[in-house]
Amino acid sequence: MSILIEISENLQKGKAKIVKELVQKAVDEGIPAETILNEGLLSGMNVIGEKFKNNEVYVPEVLVAARAMNMGAQILKPLLAAEGVQSTGKVCIGTVQGDLHDIGKNLVKMMMEGKGLEVIDLGTDVAPETYVQTAIEQNCQVICCSALLTTTMGVMADVVKAAEAAGVRDKVKIMIGGAPVTQDYCDKIGADVYTSDAASAADAAVRLCNN
């Protein structure tokens, strides 16, 4: 079995230590870091993402796979920088102001990183202006807002307004998601994309970054 397939399969099983060892071994064998990333780590996360979307795996399997990916990615990070490898795109993500729930946001972040996106995590309780300022300063193509509560989802409309007020609405796409959020709500507030699950959010972000 190819070492890259081994990396992918062990990542899918959440075997973080083995993934780390295999990534180091692949590096030592002279395989380019970008190849290890794409055909080993990201390939494994893609499989997990699809299975998650289809309810074949659940949150724990995603979390342990992401942990394994991060352990492998730590080894690759300096090598990727040295090789001049660019990320698929850049996203800033956070849970909206007044809301401290972060499981959904973290899942989306992991899935996006699994697609090769660079993700700036703003954490929870994020003010509308912080999303927009970060997107401007960091050249993010996408702002991603999460909310769990019906009482806090209204802040997503404020993020859209803040982007308009800052004059960047045509430069940055705004994605929204979370338990109470719907496509109707997305349309109502003028956000760009709503997705119902973390894996779909990552797919959508890649599409937005590539456009």
Add this chain to the structure above:
Amino acid sequence: MTNRERTMNILHYKEADRMPAVHFGYWNELLWEWAEQGKIPREIAERWYDGSEAERELDRMIGWDFNWYRTVGSDNGLRPGFEYKVLEVLPDGTRRVQNGDGLIERIKPGATSIPSEDDYLLKDREAFEMLYKPKMQFSPDRVNLDYYRHFNNTRPTDIPVGLHLGSVLGNIRNMTSVVGMSYLLYDEDEELFADIVDTYAEMQYKCAEAILETGAKFDFAHYWEDICFKNGPLIAPDIFEELCAKHYKKRNDLCKKYGIDIISLDCDGVTDKLLPIWFENGVNTMFPIEIGVWGDQFEPARNKYGKGMLGVGGMDKTALRVDRAAVDREIERMRRLSALGGFIPCPDHRLMPGTKFELVQYYAEKIKEIQ
């Protein structure tokens, strides 16, 4: 008919003169909102908790008959709990605290949301054996035996009262966070998570057994789990079944031995993938059936499992923030579901800020018209 009789009759497919007006409590922020609006005395907002005297007073003001979550139980958590301590105060005022479950949380001043999980103590076998296992042991003083010996003479007789059976997995999730639970499930020590579940479940079983052995009589039994979210369970159903099914069965068989045939389980989120496991192991009443936020539904479960599947909940509480027309639409939907039998409408979770006091009164009045 008393509300106890109405409730028991409906859940046993017998005649009742009307539907009871059942609720599931409130966010504290809503009670303060109502107090600010002059709808309720401030003392009620200060003193309210499930089953409290303040709640009975508020029930009368609104027209509710009772709160389904008015249950009694035992001290069946970690004993003693971990010391609550502030570990750090961040520049924005956020406090990092260790709570009674050993979970490290971030609590932000002014934020109305639940705290954010930051870290946890239950990370490995050593932490379990040294820190947690001793706190998960049964001892008779976990149960107020004197209270339960007199329970049949002192309990309210006009409303149903449930025995709280605790939780099989939800409490452990509270100790570890979802992330910690996930890592423990895939720990190199493959037996560790099962050992945690088994130890905790055995203590909770013994607590329930000690209560029931006193002769105290209950109308129903109840679990809290909260192990699902928008897209389904927070754990793979096959793993959940392997870890938890036997514990539900054991506890539910005990309840049946003591004549309790209604066993409800409170789980937020979309529960359909775990329902068969609960149902096959003795849980027969869905609660609170969160349709408003998560899209959970009762009717498909009834169609799938038949009349043995009962329900309390299912009313989209967000209608109580809108207007009478929205409430009327929910009443009509509840009327149709109630016609299936074995179903009692109840707001699908705790009433949240923005809920209109008059609309709740209106709902409580109208729901009683369902026969």
